[in-house]
Amino acid sequence: MAGMAAERDDEVVLQALRARLPDRALVTDPDVVAGLSHDDAEWAAVGRPLAVVRARSTADVAAVVQVAVEHGVPVVPRGAGTGLSGGANAVDGGLVLDLSGMDAITRIDPLERLAVVGPGVVNDHLRAAVAAHGLWYPPDPASSPWSTIGGNIATNAGGVCCVKYGVTGDYVLGLEVVTGTGEVVRLGRSTAKGVAGYDLTSLVVGSEGTLAVVTEAILRLRPLPAPARTVAGYFDSVVAAGEATRRVWEAGLVPAALELVDRHCLAAVDAWKNMGLSLEAEVVLLARVDDPGAAGDETAVRVRDCFTAAGATWADVSADADEAEALFAARRLAYPALERLGPVLTEDVCVPIAAVPEMLARIEATGRRHGTTIANIAHIGDGNLHPLLVVDSSDEGARQRAELAFDDIISDALALGGTVTGEHGVGLLKRDGLAREQSPALLAMQRAVKAALDPHGVLNPGKVLPPE
Template structure:
């Protein structure tokens, strides 16, 4: 009797089907260290659309779970292996198939690295704005799976805003080519949008058509504010956004993060202050100067000491510290990463509640944030091997999720639900909405083999409190 691994070895080259233990363990989970995972049956390296079709047909015939994976930079456990599954890696699908400067779009395979795409389109005078902190490693397919955001999304939007179309392999191996290449389109349901942030539970994204913007016309300036408290920094964020300013970036980094980055990389970033706001505006000429002045005034009014940066290298150095915050903290111990999003006006209160939760549960919480979007990333650190600290960290994690919802927020802004946020999603999504999720999943994946148990909770987990909601 043959197994699915035997079937795949008959369909693909031997080097595309890895069954050795080191490879299986290496691909068993993403960067969410605390999310559960199993060891997969095999890791399959797809190199073409036909490869993905072959894998899904074999899996569908045998009822074998399949977990799609990009670079494994996710922070919610969305790419974690489940019992008896295949890991389907798209990392070798790295071709940029087309760049159309006139129509401003690119067609790329799912394994293309975010920064590689940006560099390629820049040669044509174009720009792909979404820039998650992991942009040097994360793949476009993974960005689509979680609707990744990034530092400049406060002004320029998230991945969903740039996806014109996708080629996706469904659970039974059939191929759906969704979307368009035109600037506008309203034919049929928005099935392209449905695939964005579906976390590999509805289909395997193999190719993506992305909208691009002109590269020129922007003149970045940075305004850096140093604050004695997180809540003061939060008040500055609320004031900037309430004034109608749309910064190109508005990022918060606290002392723990800054000091970890500085010890590691020696970038010369501000330390010795409780929090730093990194604001960037990019309107050209005098208009940009005026907007920068308004941002500066709001930061100072909230108690910040400010300085300016206009040289590209200096601006990049400052924002590099923000991008390196997570890996710098990982050097201190296992990190439990939050991704809550609250209304912008609630940022000061949410920051205060995070500080209170850290004190209440006796845990270290470092905070970074896409503050202009209200998207906060409290990072809870527990020493290696300290089970008591890990248990307290989990309690703090759950409290932060609950407090964000009480302030009118959502449990995930850009990392996805994966495994870590299933309880939060169960509380946030009412029974009717959960039933809609289940119906869509059943229609596209009736055998339930695509990334099972991720993205939304099973309807059986709906609480009695939810069932009583009108």
């Protein structure tokens, strides 16, 4: 009987949505719904939603949230579904709100150095569009060929450029959102500066759709940077690579990227693409230097000298774009190369720069202890590590061991003064970690904010905040 009542209720919700939405916005085909019910997080729980709404306008989004409030139905916003923490995973009986169709670039303004975009605009599409005006949108998560600006905002996405140019939130001037009560509200501003009222823009950035649904963003842009040089260094230990990073920092240098790729990644890339890197290095460091002119050339040489002084077995500067691309390809191909070996559970801890060598050593020990292959790529200049746990999908025991390793990595990051998530967000996978990282009083403040802005609890419930 309960099941029949639920079915009747579901039909009422679907009817209410159909009455408010354009034709074909509401999707109930089980295969389509299932395909849009999860992001890329391995092993995060996925609910069975009632339906998907493909929103095409702010009015569509407002209608969905209003119906959700009226009927007490959860709404899970999603973009391209490239998230790695389960933040876009569907909730049982809820609605998936697909924003990928709201992909208009409404304005690119070279004078104000800003763009106004829908949440569904793909990161790389935006970058290409503004480049045509001599402008640059820096945030460059590895998902940039597919991930949307709305998703980038939801997770406050980072990337390779952050070490010099900051993260997504540093480029969000203002937002149009649909609130937890279904109202359309503009937050922030379109001026270069502004301190009128509380910074709700920054509060919504990184809140993973739990405080509001972003329907438009005003993004800050920069002029395109000067062409970059790439500095590569091969090291025979992670400790030496950590020492190289320390030297670059202490020399007062600011590379536009500083990336680490370890031997597990190099071996996987070699096994796939036969680049031969794993024969030459245990660890590769890649720096990008985009200071203009001779000063940039000098900075690149100084970065190389820091690598050498830290014991690099080889280090050199390249100003050739093709050569630089080949060097960064190892970084870019690491993840897909590892995925060829089995499902990859991606970690995202961030620790102080000084703690990076110790953290990498502990990750190595954790892998040995649990018999789990753990490869490492890292935005080492930010102390943001991505241990990649590769698992044999046919072996349930391997999966359980990987989950233990995942928890141990979190414990070690916290013990070293780090955070459980540098750029991927909390979603479902890091809720326990959040509860371990933050004080009960801080969690209570966040619950109070959530209750204040989503009083009906319909916006992506169960994400970010750990259960009480």
